[in-house]
Amino acid sequence: MGHDPLSDGAGFYRRHERAVVAFVGSMVRDPEVTVDAVAETFARAYESRSTYRPELGGERAWVLGIARHVVLAAWRKGRVESEMRARLGMRTLRPSAETLASVEEAVLESEAAVVQAWLSDLPEDQREAVRRRVLGDEDYDAIARDLECSPAVVRQRVSRGIATLRRGLGS
Numbered sequence: 001m002g003h004d005p006l007s008d009g010a011g012f013y014r015r016h017e018r019a020v021v022a023f024v025g026s027m028v029r030d031p032e033v034t035v036d037a038v039a040e041t042f043a044r045a046y047e048s049r050s051t052y053r054p055e056l057g058g059e060r061a062w063v064l065g066i067a068r069h070v071v072l073a074a075w076r077k078g079r080v081e082s083e084m085r086a087r088l089g090m091r092t093l094r095p096s097a098e099t100l101a102s103v104e105e106a107v108l109e110s111e112a113a114v115v116q117a118w119l120s121d122l123p124e125d126q127r128e129a130v131r132r133r134v135l136g137d138e139d140y141d142a143i144a145r146d147l148e149c150s151p152a153v154v155r156q157r158v159s160r161g162i163a164t165l166r167r168g169l170g171s
Helices: 009-028 031-047 059-077 083-087 097-108 110-120 124-135 140-147 151-169
Strands: none
Touching (some): 009 059, 031 059, 059 110, 059 151, 110 124, 124 140, 124 151
16 A cells, blocks of 8 residues: 555645645636535545555645546536545535635636646756746746756756656646
8 A cells, every 4th residue: 555645634635725626616617616526536535545656746736636537527427426425425515605705716816826736746946947937938048047057957857847747637
């Protein structure tokens, strides 16, 4: 059995809730469906926790990959599956007005939150190179000067960072 990222389930939820809400919300754009898909995501993460492989990416990338699959399955079937929650004995969520407002706010902030979530699991040197080159569209030479390394090193960091993100998202 692999590492159990949910050995502290409440801590795992607190660490990744906002990123999962932002990620799901940015795709579905409906607060009620977002709440349901987020619950489904954490239920599936709990059920499949023994399959987590830290060498393939961090916890956040893993749970966002699960969220991506939940949303894609919901789109294909036209609804979010609830059978996983039933198997785990979880009740159906009835979000309060405050929760829905919070989800709406998270959806509005989602692009930046999703990008931060994806980048957060990268080593600092790769995160900085990817952020500046891919998001900031900065020139390799300028990044290399600022980071006091060669453009080839910056290219390698960007390439490795993007490869790590792809693996983490199951692309």
